[in-house]
Amino acid sequence: MNLYYNPLQSSLTNIPISNQKQMPIDSQTGFIRGNLFANLYEPYLRSEPFPLKPINQRESLLNKVREYDFALVELDLFLDNHPNDQEKIQLYNQYLKQSKQARQEYEQRYGPLSLNSDWLNTYPWGWLTPPWPWEVS
Amino acid sequence: MWKYVKMLQYPVNIKNKDLQMAKYLVTQYGGSNGELAAALRYLNQRYTMPDEKGKALLTDIGTEELAHLEIIAAMVYQLMKDATPQELRAVGLGGHYAEHAKALYPTDANGFPFTVTYFATTGDPLADLQEDMAAEQKARAVYENLINLTNDPDVIAPLSFLRQREIIHFQRFKELFEYYKAKGYK
Numbered sequence: 049m050n051l052y053y054n055p056l057q058s059s060l061t062n063i064p065i066s067n068q069k070q071m072p073i074d075s076q077t078g079f080i081r082g083n084l085f086a087n088l089y090e091p092y093l094r095s096e097p098f099p100l101k102p103i104n105q106r107e108s109l110l111n112k113v114r115e116y117d118f119a120l121v122e123l124d125l126f127l128d129n130h131p132n133d134q135e136k137i138q139l140y141n142q143y144l145k146q147s148k149q150a151r152q153e154y155e156q157r158y159g160p161l162s163l164n165s166d167w168l169n170t171y172p173w174g175w176l177t178p179p180w181p182w183e184v185s
Numbered sequence: 186m187w188k189y190v191k192m193l194q195y196p197v198n199i200k201n202k203d204l205q206m207a208k209y210l211v212t213q214y215g216g217s218n219g220e221l222a223a224a225l226r227y228l229n230q231r232y233t234m235p236d237e238k239g240k241a242l243l244t245d246i247g248t249e250e251l252a253h254l255e256i257i258a259a260m261v262y263q264l265m266k267d268a269t270p271q272e273l274r275a276v277g278l279g280g281h282y283a284e285h286a287k288a289l290y291p292t293d294a295n296g297f298p299f300t301v302t303y304f305a306t307t308g309d310p311l312a313d314l315q316e317d318m319a320a321e322q323k324a325r326a327v328y329e330n331l332i333n334l335t336n337d338p339d340v341i342a343p344l345s346f347l348r349q350r351e352i353i354h355f356q357r358f359k360e361l362f363e364y365y366k367a368k369g370y371k
Binding site for chain 2: 088
């Protein structure tokens with residue numbers, strides 16, 4: 049982990065350790081549940097969610113991007129409240145690497161996901177590559 | 186600023202047209218407990234949060250809610266896209282068709298249009314965070330009501346995902362609320 053001066057560190061006190069129980073589960077299960085933390089998971093009617101059924105390779109690669117990005121969202125919201133949890137910061141950076149790799153893999157085959165993608169030097173302009181997110185894949 | 190990512194946070198691939206469900210589901214687009222109200226409520230409250238934690242959390246949850254708005258919009262769009270005007274009329278969406286054809290328009294399940302009165306802001310961080318905790322609970326309850334109104338797994342799967350997000354957001358707002366209360370913020 050990079051060590052650098054963090055001006056927040058001096059002003060933030062540790063929260064009572066409610067966070068010790070909040071251990072993240074694996075990103076794949078967390079993603080299909082919509083909840084990365086086992087102790088916060090409260091299912092409704094069904095004990096487990098529907099498994100993802102990607103209908104093609106594109107959707108399957110996109111689900112990997114979604115999975116790692118989801119772990120990033122969860123860890124970020126956790127870290128906003130618990131900024132001194134070093135393990136979660138390391139985990140965040142691990143998922144960040146995996147998210148970038150999954151993006152590269154998707155984008156080189158199926159086109160850019162964002163306007164700062166490495167795959168925009170194409171002719172014609174690759175941003176128009178379908179499908180758009182609301183279209184059935 | 187915000188940057189667009191060309192994907193949904195959770196996949197939505199609805200195979201079966203269900204106009205009645207579209208009519209109910211739109212409430213999470215433009216209703217009082219919907220995602221548009223949530224996104225704007227948090228993004229509007231963040232300016233008067235007293236410290237870095239609050240500014241970060243309200244920004245980040247508000248941003249995630251925009252992604253949820255897009256999931257709900259995609260669901261409503263897919264449920265309605267193959268409908269004829271007559272079919273829309275038969276489920277009570279004739280008024281919607283007259284005004285908007287098949288365009289999305291944020292209303293609640295009874296057709297009442299979105300209003301900014303949904304995003305209460307007081308400038309008091311403790312009051313605002315309790316408002317947000319209640320909003321997350323109400324949205325969770327509405328997701329359960331919506332799940333009870335359908336048997337289609339293509340619809341239930343994203344609704345279950347979104348329902349869990351309400352549980353996590355409630356937890357994070359509660360943590361921040363307790364932290365602020367202990368610090369004596371008013």
